[in-house]
Amino acid sequence: MTATSVTVIGLGPMGHAMAGTYLDKGYEVTLWNRTPAKADGLVARGAHRADTVEAALKANDLVVLSLTDYAAVYAILEQAPAALAGRTIANLTSDTPTQAREAAEWTAARGAVQITGGVQVPPPAIGTPEAVTYYSGPKEAIETHRAALEVLTGIDYLGEDPGLAALFYQIGIDMFWTGLVGYLHGQAVAQANGISAQQFLPHAVKTMDFRYFLEFYAPRIDAGNHEGDVDTLAMGAASLEHVMHTARASGVDSSLPAAVLDLFRRGIAAGHGQDSLTSLAKVLKP
Ligand code: NDP
Incomplete structure (x- = not known):
């Protein structure tokens, strides 16, 4: 010893x-x-x-x-x-x-x-x-x-x-799993259309670099400011429908974007259609 x-x-x-x-x-x-x-x-x-x-x-x-x-x-x-x-x-x-x-x-x-x-x-x-x-x-x-x-x-x-260590770990891993499965879903659509994961890699790296968005939204989330000045849930829902239709047309399971769209629709039904996607915080934790 x-x-x-x-x-x-x-x-x-x-x-x-x-x-x-x-x-x-x-x-x-x-x-x-x-x-x-x-x-x-x-x-x-x-x-x-x-x-x-x-x-x-x-x-x-x-x-x-x-x-x-x-x-x-x-x-x-x-x-x-x-x-x-x-x-x-x-x-x-x-x-x-x-x-x-x-x-x-x-x-x-x-x-x-x-x-x-x-x-x-x-x-x-x-x-x-x-x-x-x-x-x-x-x-x-x-x-x-x-x-x-x-x-x-x-x-x-x-x-x-x-x-605390377990809590920080779980918060991180929450983002890790959902984010990485989002990546895999995108690659399934890519591959169904003859685009390899390697070919898409530089674009995936840019798209998954959320730093700008995290730094933009973090102070707004803390302040409870869900102003729809740069994005709205209504715009996001329309965009997610395009994603779902593209996945379906590619023969790819669309349950993942459908689940996200369901969340957006619940936010819209709660009156947040013209608010930012950060207003989903109120749907996620009423
Ligand atoms: P595993 O699930 O592969 O760990 C398995 C270990 O747990 C083995 O030693 C296994 O024994 C033992 N074990 C499981 N159930 C029992 C039981 N009922 N009784 C006795 N021993 C048991 O995980 P990893 O090694 O991948 O990871 C270990 C920890 O680190 C996990 O909590 C994981 O979440 C965390 N972690 C893992 C990462 C990774 O990328 N792998 C990254 C970050 C964190 P046996 O060999 O006999 O089956």
Whole structure:
């Protein structure tokens, strides 16, 4: 147990990348995974395979968890709750803010400290300078383990509330999934019309660069200013109908633009036809 030794529990693509990065940086790494064979390659590179969860927890002060969800966290930690005492659990498992807060209490009741993390990059970016993770929880614990955490990613510390990192992560991932599926829908229309994703790539990059719109709308959203001076829901609904018809004519499923159009129509029915699309905030959260 040294300042450069760590336990990693969970060897999906993310945990595997984390454990590999620690090995690359000369850390002594102890591993536990439900499916032990997933550790084979890392053990061949010098990692220790713990036979039990208890042994994995006892091996190091800092224990990094990278699991599918918090149900998996409990399924594992409940195998050896007594071994949690004195440990710092860097829980880089994504789940809801409520789950993160409850797990922090559950962990504290067993004498351990939970740091919540929401990793903002995919596995291949772990250990690279651009990688960042949202963190929240006890600042002191994060400072104690700063060097080890920064082996994986930069630290974007949000505050003491253990749910904050999960909340920021979920807000980001909300935009990520809906935005990326929008990209895929556009590419389905492109491909149905003989345009390859590579051919459209420079246009996709420009279209998906929302920075101008985000910086324009953010202060208006905060001020509750939904003035339709540059765009209106009525204009947006007409545009979405064109998108839907183009998708249908291309033989592409149109349920995604139809869902967005439904949202716009609800905004119009609520009297916001001449307001900006930001007035949808009132439909999304009445
Ligand atoms: P996976 O879902 O592939 O993680 C699987 C890990 O969880 C494996 O170690 C698996 O064990 C374990 N696990 C799942 N259920 C249980 C259970 N009931 N009991 C014991 N172990 C269980 O996810 P990733 O590795 O891709 O990601 C890990 C976390 O990081 C997730 O919370 C994810 O949201 C987050 N994340 C992932 C990113 C990505 O691009 N992959 C990006 C940013 C965040 P076993 O091997 O035995 O199946």
